[in-house]
Amino acid sequence: MQRVQLMVERVLKGMRSAASPGGAGGIFAALALVAVVTLILEIVKTFLELPPIAITYLIPVLIAAIRWGYLSAIVTTLAGAFCSAFFFYKPTGTIFIEDPARRLSLTIFAIVAVVSAHLAVRMRRESEIARKREKEINDLYAFSRRLAAGHSTSEIFDAIQKHLSTVVGRKVALFEPRRPADGKPEPIGESDVPQNVRAAVTAALGGNATAGMPIPDQQGNLWLVRAVSRKAPDLGVIAIDLGQQTPESEEEIRARIEAVLHDAASTLEQLGLAHALTEVRMRAESERFRDALIGSVSHELRTPLSSILGAATVLRDAPAVAADPRLVGLANVVHDESERLNNEIQNLLDATRISGEALHPKLEWAEMADVVNTALERRRGPCGAHAIDVELPGRMPLVQVDAVLIEKALGQILANAVKYSPPGSRIRIRGWQEGGVFALAVSDQGAGLSPEDSSRLGERFFRGRRHIQSTPGSGLGFWIANAFVTANGGTIEATSAGENKGATVTIRLPIPANAEQLESISSD
């Protein structure tokens, strides 16, 4: 129904514009074209005995049809026929034509002109519609892309507002449905919304839909307030600035907006927008819950742990205890085990962050030597029993990573190397550049990897069968390292010559193309 109504409106509008001064301008332009063609034919006649008179007049007819519409094409046809009879067919100077064959050809000209004008007008209209549809599809595509990228309800509403203001073609303010506890609704988009319109919006959000009559503001501009969709109240309420309108034009523009909004609302429903909104809200909710959990775990567990660990270090160094090696040993047990417990808590927290997709690496230019040094510094205690070799090239490229995450990943790999290789053995850290990649390898001389270990290493909670009894661990370390490196656009790979032949874990990070140019930054 609404589509038919739109079509009728469009045709009526077309006719009105043809009768308007612009349309008359088209007719005059067409007549001018006829005059030009007549002049050219007069010139051609001087050296060509029988110029193609009637056919030549088809040119202005087609131009008029394409550029100014049907009416001016008809006028052009009549003018062309008149000029042919008056200027070219004998007797000239009258509209009478002596030769019956010429009379016939002129009649055929008129028929062909009218038919081709009709075709040209239709072609033009269709290409216009196609162009409009293409724009609509592009708009919709851009809109759906914004929807897909939306992480919060406000981003989605922002997208809806942009979409609606494009389709309606007027100043549009969108109001997100909120719980009353959140206070007054705030508009998205057009922010300059008068007070009485806001009151109507609040009423509409509360479910008291006004009959959809436009509300005048103090400047006399009319505002239309209605729910975006009558079926899905979740899509919010829209206020449209109609500008200053007479009662008749107001009626017309309102009908058009209603039609456009109806189409837009059904598109929004088809895109599963209501569903997307609920999903985003739920995601935000669960993220809040997870953050609260992480916060409470790290505080509630770590506070007593801090007391235990701190007290153990004070005890160990206290004069009375330090005098007796057995007591020092016991104090060390308390200290080392609390340290281990603390690391496990940290791993669990990191794992929660990863599985909740809450990893947002903060990419910055970083010096890999700093990352390696910090990882070694932080693991100085656990690494103490091993000989650590570091080989880094003299000229290293800067990489663009979240250095803190890469340091944590490297720390996990170092901890594994220490854990699975005998005290006193050598751990080698080597860095090198291979093409557009910076590689960092940690090699140990320890337990190595069986083929089964290698294939399952990336799994969360995976532990090698040989170690389950002998070496404590949660099976999270490599998995966390992998997630942190991958989040930075890198890769991680573990290789081994076999069981008890040591293992090498290699982190590879992309070197941005412009890393080389940075070297030329002046230090003057």
Next chain:
Amino acid sequence: MRNNWKASRVIDTATAPNVLVVDDELQIRRFLRSGFEFDGYSVSEAENGREAIRAATLRPTDLIILDLALPDLDGSQVLERIRSWSSVPIIILSVKSSEMEKVRLFELGADDYVTKPFGMAELLARSKVVLRRKTRATTGDSIVRIDRLKIDLAARNVFVDEDRLTLTPKEYRLLQVLAQHPGNVLTHQELLKEIWGLPHINDTHYLRIVVRKLRQKIESDPNRPRILLTELGVGYRLAPPNEPSDANIR
């Protein structure tokens, strides 16, 4: 070493540095008190933010150990309040170890940051560094010696052993800013603002390149720096200066 322990247990209230421990957890205060007292400090305690601010105004305090999670005020508010009238060294304790949090606290004027849980030896070492820095600030010495490096801030000269270095203006400026707060962490933003100005506050790569060039001149192994140290994700600091006259602190 053993003898030292015994000697220090008899606290000489006239010279022992006063440390104010602020934490709402009784157990933490208890081990901090023992740890500091064994090391020769005189300790006072506060269990919330208001008490901490009052204690800092009433008693002469040489060092404050401040926990971030307090029941009444946020630790960073306490830090801000105390900083409004006092430059007393403040070491922050926190269970959170986020780099963004550290940056914020350093910019509010914290002297150091220790993540819970921690060992007493580490806290004592850091306390010693911040206390030294304070005596340096009061003596107003214009020469800073770190390892083999000598920076003469008055003459604007830099030496490794006795060889004078040629530094570019930016390299010298970086060293100068850091040397004015030796041992203190300066955040990336603070350094960028000081050296390149506000428009370049996010151009971390400028800093990375100049740090690299400076390290090539002052460090014996630029890949394992001992003088110009990185605080990953936060900023840079100079290693604690050599101090032949340690005696006036401990």
